[in-house]
Amino acid sequence: MKIFYYDIAINLPLRQCFTYKSNIDIKNGMRVVVPFGKKNIIGIVIKKQINLNIDKDLKEIKSVADEYTCFDKSIFKTILWASDYYHHPIGEVFFSFIPTMLRKNNNKTISKSDTNIEYKINKDDKNLKLTPEQKNNLQNLNKIKSFSPSLIYGVTGSGKTEIYLQLAEKFLKKNKSVLILVPEINLIPQLVNRFKNRFSGEIGVYHSRKTSNKRLDIWLKSKFGKLKIVIGTRSSILMPLKDLGAIIIDEEHDQSYKQTEGFKFSGRDLAIKRAQLENIPIFLGSATPSLQTLKLVKDGKYKKFDLLRRVDGKKPPKLIPLDISDSSLLGGIASQTMSIIEDTINKDEQVLVFINRRGFAPIYECDGCGWVAKCSSCETNLVFHKSKNRLICHKCESVYGVNEFCPDCQSDELNIFGTGTERVEEVLQNTFKHIPIIRMDYDSTRLKGSIESIYEKVNSSQAAILVGTQMLSKGHHFSKVTLCVILNADGALISPEINAVEKIAQQLIQVSGRAGRSNNLAKVILQTRYPDDINLNKIKTGDYQLVAEQCLSNNKILNLPPYSFISILRVTSPNPNSSIKFLDKIVNLLSNKKSIVVLGPLPSIPFKIKGNVRNHLVIKSNSRTYLNRVLNFLTEKIENWPETKKVKWAYDIDPHDMS
Ligand SMILES: [Zn+2]
Ligand SMILES: [Zn+2]
Numbered sequence: 338m339k340i341f342y343y344d345i346a347i348n349l350p351l352r353q354c355f356t357y358k359s360n361i362d363i364k365n366g367m368r369v370v371v372p373f374g375k376k377n378i379i380g381i382v383i384k385k386q387i388n389l390n391i392d393k394d395l396k397e398i399k400s401v402a403d404e405y406t407c408f409d410k411s412i413f414k415t416i417l418w419a420s421d422y423y424h425h426p427i428g429e430v431f432f433s434f435i436p437t438m439l440r441k442n443n444n445k446t447i448s449k450s451d452t453n454i455e456y457k458i459n460k461d462d463k464n465l466k467l468t469p470e471q472k473n474n475l476q477n478l479n480k481i482k483s484f485s486p487s488l489i490y491g492v493t494g495s496g497k498t499e500i501y502l503q504l505a506e507k508f509l510k511k512n513k514s515v516l517i518l519v520p521e522i523n524l525i526p527q528l529v530n531r532f533k534n535r536f537s538g539e540i541g542v543y544h545s546r547k548t549s550n551k552r553l554d555i556w557l558k559s560k561f562g563k564l565k566i567v568i569g570t571r572s573s574i575l576m577p578l579k580d581l582g583a584i585i586i587d588e589e590h591d592q593s594y595k596q597t598e599g600f601k602f603s604g605r606d607l608a609i610k611r612a613q614l615e616n617i618p619i620f621l622g623s624a625t626p627s628l629q630t631l632k633l634v635k636d637g638k639y640k641k642f643d644l645l646r647r648v649d650g651k652k653p654p655k656l657i658p659l660d661i662s663d664s665s666l667l668g669g670i671a672s673q674t675m676s677i678i679e680d681t682i683n684k685d686e687q688v689l690v691f692i693n694r695r696g697f698a699p700i701y702e703c704d705g706c707g708w709v710a711k712c713s714s715c716e717t718n719l720v721f722h723k724s725k726n727r728l729i730c731h732k733c734e735s736v737y738g739v740n741e742f743c744p745d746c747q748s749d750e751l752n753i754f755g756t757g758t759e760r761v762e763e764v765l766q767n768t769f770k771h772i773p774i775i776r777m778d779y780d781s782t783r784l785k786g787s788i789e790s791i792y793e794k795v796n797s798s799q800a801a802i803l804v805g806t807q808m809l810s811k812g813h814h815f816s817k818v819t820l821c822v823i824l825n826a827d828g829a830l831i832s833p834e835i836n837a838v839e840k841i842a843q844q845l846i847q848v849s850g851r852a853g854r855s856n857n858l859a860k861v862i863l864q865t866r867y868p869d870d871i872n873l874n875k876i877k878t879g880d881y882q883l884v885a886e887q888c889l890s891n892n893k894i895l896n897l898p899p900y901s902f903i904s905i906l907r908v909t910s911p912n913p914n915s916s917i918k919f920l921d922k923i924v925n926l927l928s929n930k931k932s933i934v935v936l937g938p939l940p941s942i943p944f945k946i947k948g949n950v951r952n953h954l955v956i957k958s959n960s961r962t963y964l965n966r967v968l969n970f971l972t973e974k975i976e977n978w979p980e981t982k983k984v985k986w987a988y989d990i991d992p993h994d995m996s
Contacts, residue, residue, distance in 0.1 A: 338360050339360060340358050340359070340360055341358065341359055341360070341361070341362060341363070341385060341386075342356055342357070342358050342385070342386035342395065343356065343357055343358070343359065343363060343369075343382050343383075343384065343385055343386065343398065344356055344382075344383045344384040344385075344386060345357050345369065345371055345380035345381065345382060345383065345398075346380060346381045346383050346427045346428040346431050346432075347371070347373060347378060347379075347380045347381075347428045348378075348379070348428050348429060348431075348432040348440060349426070349428050349429070350426045350428075350429055351426050351428065352426050352427065352972065352976065353427075354383050354384070354427060354428075355371070355373070355380070356386060356395055357369075357371050357380075357395055357396055357397060357398045358395045358396070358397050358398070359397060359398040361398070361401060363382050363385075363398070363401055364382065364406050365382055365383065365384065365385070365406075365408075365413060366381065366382065366406040366407055366408035366409065366410075366412075366413045367381070367382045367401055367402070367403065367406050367407060368380070368381060368401075368402035368403050368407045368439065368447070369381075369382055369398045369399075369400065369401050369402055370398070370399040370400045370401075370402055370442055371396070371398055371399060372396050372397075372399060376442075377399055377442055378441075378442050379402060379439075379440060379441060379442050380428075381407065381408070381428075381431045381432075383417075383427070383431075402442075402446060402447075403446045403447040403448075404446070404447070404448070405447045405448075405449075405560075407435060407439065407447060408431070408434075408577075409577060411611065411614045411615045412434070412575050412577060412611070414614050415575060415607065415610050415611045415614055416430055416431055416434060416575070418610055418614075419602060419607055419610070421965075422965070422990065423600065423601060423602050423988065423990050424968050424969070424972055424988045424990065425600045425601070425602075425987075425988075429599070429600055430600055433599075433600050434574075434575045436549065436552045436553040436556045437549045437552070438549050438550065438552070438553040439553065445553070447557065447560070448557070449557075449561050450554070450557045450558050450561055450563055452558065452563055453563065454538050454539045454558070454563050454564060454565070455537075455538055456509055456536055456537065456538035456565055456566075457536070457537045457538065458506055458509070458510075458535065458536060459534065459535055459536065459537060467496075467499065468496065468646065468648055470495070470643075470644055470645070470646055471495075471496050471499060471500060471644065471648075474489070474500065474642045474643075474644060475500060475503055475504075477642065478500070478504060478620065478642060479504070479507055481618040482618070483616050483617065483618065484612055484613050484615075484616045484617060484618065484619070485618060485640060486609055486612070486619050486621060486633070486638070486639040486640070487618065487619070487620050487621065487639065487640045487641075487642060488589070488621050488622075488623070488626055488630055488631075488634055488639050488640070488641045488642065489620055489621065489622040489623075489642050489644065490623065490624070490626055490641055490642065490643050490644065490882075491622060491623075491624060491643075491644030491645075492624050492644065492645055492646070492647065492653060492850070492881075493624045493647075493653065493846075493847070493849075493850025493851075494647040494648060494649065494651075494653070494850065495624075495644035495645070495646060495647055495648060496644065496648040497587070497622045497644065498528065498531055499648075500622075500644075501517065501585050501587070501620070501622070502531065502532065502535050504583065504585065504620060505517070505532070505536075505566060505583075505585070506535070506536075508582030508583055509536070509565055509566070511582065512580065513565075513580045513581065513582025513583075514559070514562075514564065514565040514566065514567070514578040514579060514580055514581050514582060515565065515566055515567075515578075515581075515582055515583055515584075515585065516567050516569075516573070516574075516576055516578055516581060516583075516584045516585070516608075517532075517566070517567070517568045517569075517584075517585045517587065518568075518569060518570070518571065518573065518574065518584065518585065518586045518587065518594075518604065518605075518608060519568065519569075519570060519587050519588065520570070520571075520587075520588050520591035520592075520593035520594050520811065521570065521591070521593050521808070521811060522544045522545070522546055522570055522788075523782055523788045523808060523811075523813075524587070524588070524811060524813070525542060525544065525568055525569070525570070526788055526789055526792070527792070527813065527814060528568055528587070529542055529568055532566060532568065536566065538565070538566075539558075539564060540566050540567075540568060541555040541558065541559060541564040541566065541567035541568070541569075541576075542555070542567075542568055542569065543555050543556075543567055543568075543569035543570075543572065543573040543576060544569050544570040544572060544573070545570070545572055546785065555567065555576075556576065556577065559576050559577055559578045559579065560577040560578075560579065561579065562579035562580065564578070565578075570593075570604075571593075571594055571596060571604030571607075574604050574607050574608050574611065575607070575611065581615060581617060582617060582618075583612075583617055583618045583619065583620065584608050584611065584612050584617065584618075584619045584620070585619075585620045585622065586605055586608055586619065586620070586621045586622065587622050587623075588622065588623055588811060589605055589621035589622060589623045589626060589627065589630060590623045590625050590626050590627040590630070590843055591811065592840075592993050595993050597989075597993075597994070601987070601988075601989050601990070602990075603991060605621070606991070621639075624846065624847065624850060624881065625842065625843035625846050625847060625881045625885075626881075626885070627839075628836070628839055628885060628888055628889055628892065628898075628899055629898070629899045631885055631889065632889060632899040632900075633899075635889075653849065653850065653879050654821070654849055654852050654859035654860055654861050654879075655860070655861065655877070655879065656845060656849050656861045656863055656876065656877040656879060657860060657861065657862055657863065657877070658863050658865050658868040658873060658877060659671065659673060659674060659862050659863060659864050659865065659868075660865065660866070660868040661673075661674075661864045661865065661866060662866050666756075667764055668756055668760045668761050668763065668764030668765070669692060669756035669760070669761055669764075669824045669825060669864075670690075670761065670764060670765075670822075670824065670864075671864055674822055674862060674864060675768065677820065677822075677860070677862060678690075678765075678769075678802070678820065678822065679768075679769075681800075681819060681820040682769060682772055682800045682802070683800075684800075684819075685799045685800045686800065686817060686818075686819040686820070687795070687798070687799075687800065687801045687802070687803065687815065687817040687818045687819065687820075688801075688802045688803070688818065688819075688820045688821075688822065689802075689803045689805070689809060689815065689818045689820070689821045689822070689848075689851055689852065690761055690765070690802060690803065690804045690805075690822045690824065691805065691806075691807075691809055691810065691821065691822065691823045691824065691848050692756065692757065692758055692761055692804070692805075692806065692824040692825055693806055693807055693825065693826075693829070693844075694720075694755075694756070694757040694758065694806065694825070695720070695731075695757050695758045695759070695778040695779055695780055695806055696720035696721060696722045696729065696731070696757040696758070696759055696780075697720075697721045697722055697723040697724075697753065697757050697759040697760045697763075698720070698721045698753035698754060698755050698756065698757060698760055699718060699720050699721075699754070699755040699756075699757060700718055700721075700753065700754040700755050701718075701719060701721045701728055701739070701740075701751065701752075701753055701754075702751070702752060702753075702754065703743035703745065703746065703748055703750065703751055703752075704748065704750035704751070704752055705743060705746045705748030705750050706743060706745050706746040706748065708743050708744065708745040708746070710728050710737070710740065712730035712732065712733060712735055712737075713735075714730075714733060714735065714945070714946070714947045714948040715730055715732045715733050715735075715943055715945050715946045715947065716943060716944060716945040717730060717731070717732050717943045719737060720757060721739070721753050722759065722780070723759050723760070723763070724759055724780075726739055727739065732943060732946050733946060733947050756824070756825070758776055758778045758804050758805060758806060759776070761804045761824070762774050762776045762804045765802050765804065769802065772800050772801060772802060773794060773798050773801045773802075774801070774802045774804060775791055775794055775795060775801060775802070775803050775804070776803075776804050776805065777791055777803060777804070777805035777806075777808055777809050778805055778806045778808060779806065779808070782808065795815055795817075796816075796817075798817075799817070801817075803815065803818070807844060809848070809851065810844055810847040810848040810851065811847060813851060814851075815851060818851055818852050818859070819852060819858065819859045819860070820852060820859065820860050820861075820862070821848055821849060821851055821852035821859070821860070821861040821862070822861075822862045822864070823845065823848060823861070823862065823863045823864065824864055825864070826841060826844075826845065826863060826864075826865065827865055827866055827867060829841040829844070830865070830867060830870055830872065830873060831867065831870070834994075834995060834996065835892075835897055835898075835995055836888070836892075836897075836898075836993075838872050838884065838887075838888050839884075839885070839888045841872070841876070842872070842875075842876045842881060842884040842885070842888075843881075845863065845876050846876065846879060846881050848861070849861040849879065863877075872884070875887060896959070898991070900959075901957055901958065901959050902957065902958055902959070902960070902961045902964050902991070903955060903956070903957050903991065903992060903995075904955075904956045904957075904964060904968060904988050904989065904990050904991075904992075905953050905954065905955055905956070905988070905989040905992045905995070906920070906923065906953060906954045906956065906971075906986060906987075906988055906989075907941065907951065907952075907953045907986065907987055907988075907989055908920055908951070908952050908953065908954075908984050908985065908986045909946070909949040909950065909951050909984065909985045909986075910949060910950055910983060910984040910985065911948060911949055911950070912950070912983065913950045913952075915980065915983040915984050916938075916950060916951075916952045916984050917938055917952060918980065919978075919980045919981075919983070919984050919986070920937060920938035920952055920953075920954050921938065922978070922980065923954060923971065923975070924937070924938070924954065926971070926974060927956070927967070927971070930967055932958055932959065932960065932963055933956055933957065933958045933963070933964065933967055934955075934956075934957040934958070935954060935955070935956055935957075936954070936955040936957070937952070937953060937954035937955055938952045938953070938954055939952065939953055939954070939955070940952055941953050941996060942996035949985075955995065956968075968988060
């Protein structure tokens with residue numbers, strides 16, 4: 338009897354596979370049941386071993402779990418690439434792209450679904466009148482038949498969604514499927530509505546708030562060619578859609594595409610890799626594209642398609658800096674701003690107030706001795722949430738009671754400082770008693786259906802004020818908003834972080850895009866103490882390309898991404914000494930490597946999370962291949978160090994956040 342040997346990946350943070358034997362010939366990407374420790378668990382077949390210089394006492398694969406493979410060839414290859422590129426344990430990478438129901442050794446198997454879904458295209462004339470710009474671009478986009486990343490650079494309101502709909506239609510007609518990615522769950526309902534109006538037939542919706550049963554259902558229907566359209570967040574990037582024709586990534590610049598916990602990857606970059614391996618078109622849409630994408634356009638690797646005019650022919654609103662250096666603020670709002678809000682409300686129009694902090698107030702402190710409420714495991718300031726009457730840590734979500742007396746000096750003179758969405762909401766409600774004030778932030782959108790009811794409330798109201806965090810700035814369409822107020826952008830404006838200008842420009846231009854979608858006289862007011870700031874003066878022109886060009890040429894001079902490549906090695910440990918010692922040893926090891934720059938060990942911000950101290954090392958190189966080689970070398974060394982028992986370490990490749 339012939340015996341086969343297989344490398345099997347299992348769902349553990351280990352940078353290795355385990356070899357098992359079997360007399361069955363099994364394909365790569367199949368799920369199998371293998372004995373591991375005292376349990377029988379699910380593993381994924383990664384490779385058949387040909388070199389038979391193998392210990393014959395290996396354990397045997399118990400059974401093959403499914404009739405079908407879990408990963409088709411191109412998805413399998415994409416995951417292998419990801420595990421290698423992000424230097425993350427192979428098993429964890431594979432398992433993060435399987436629906437949770439299939440990760441455990443239970444009775445669930447990959448079985449064909451019997452449902453039949455038919456797609457029909459509804460012609461709603463209203464949307465089919467294209468502007469000459471849309472028409473022209475669509476003609477060119479339709480010519481793309483194979484892998485060739487295309488940036489659809491469309492200013493807010495220029496009709497990108499209509500382009501997506503017509504691209505999808507073209508692929509459906511060829512009996513191909515389409516995957517549409519958005520950065521955040523909250524953006525899904527509005528996009529799904531547009532697609533449902535255009536296409537009858539089930540639209541698959543996939544994200545982390547769906548039940549695991551529903552996710553398995555969508556995954557199976559995609560795999561067996563029943564679903565042709567799936568809209569989802571980064572968890573759906575490797576949705577096994579049969580006959581995939583194209584991938585569309587909306588708001589490609591959005592930081593939410595990056596997973597920052599556990600397996601840290603860029604969803605956008607992974608989708609591009611997938612498209613490359615499947616040799617299919619990929620469309621990246623944005624009004625404020627990332628520098629990385631713009632550089633690839635410059636290098637001739639991506640094509641760019643411009644939509645520079647709004648569908649309604651109107652000019653985007655101007656951003657007007659309002660100097661508040663001498664103003665007193667009530668709930669973060671200056672009196673001049675308040676009267677502009679009042680004028681707008683009196684005209685029965687809507688206002689959007691943007692403040693990038695949720696909760697009521699970010700500081701709770703003692704007037705007597707200066708004590709400040711901090712999270713006991715993260716050392717970050719606790720945020721006062723008035724609606725819950727609690728102090729909440731925004732890093733670890735720990736909830737604390739509100740002290741009546743200072744724990745240090747027993748004074749009862751405790752006070753709050755600063756402003757968050759809840760406080761703005763309260764101040765506005767007290768000022769405009771009969772106007773609906775609608776808050777949109779993490780706290781108010783957590784429950785299922787809450788985003789839909791916010792939309793409903795906004796659309797059914799006349800005069801109303803929306804108060805929200807950056808969540809408001811993303812792709813939402815509120816047609817009655819004619820005034821947009823930005824409260825506290827100063828911190829971001831003068832931030833020393835790399836790419837701070839890119840980030841704030843994207844945010845401000847995106848927020849501005851929410852106003853005046855159907856009104857010519859829309860205004861965007863930015864409260865600031867730095868009205869003469871150089872960057873602000875570029876941003877206020879509303880011309881993102883101008884700002885981006887400047888950022889690119891600065892980064893080129895400073896040799897920063899996208900002109901160089903960065904990896905951060907992050908270490909956490911309950912003991913500050915162990916993590917510094919560990920990083921020092923690495924610095925030493927890398928000291929003779931040329932062509933890389935190593936910075937650190939540096940304390941991370943915040944320094945402490947959930948009781949663990951955090952430090953990091955920045956490793957930079959001009960060559961991605963070389964950096965990758967250095968990290969491989971490093972990983973091999975580190976893994977055998979006894980120090981790894983005292984610390985947790987991981988790479989963050991192409992980090993968005995350098996702190
Ligand atoms: Zn005190
Ligand atoms: Zn905390």
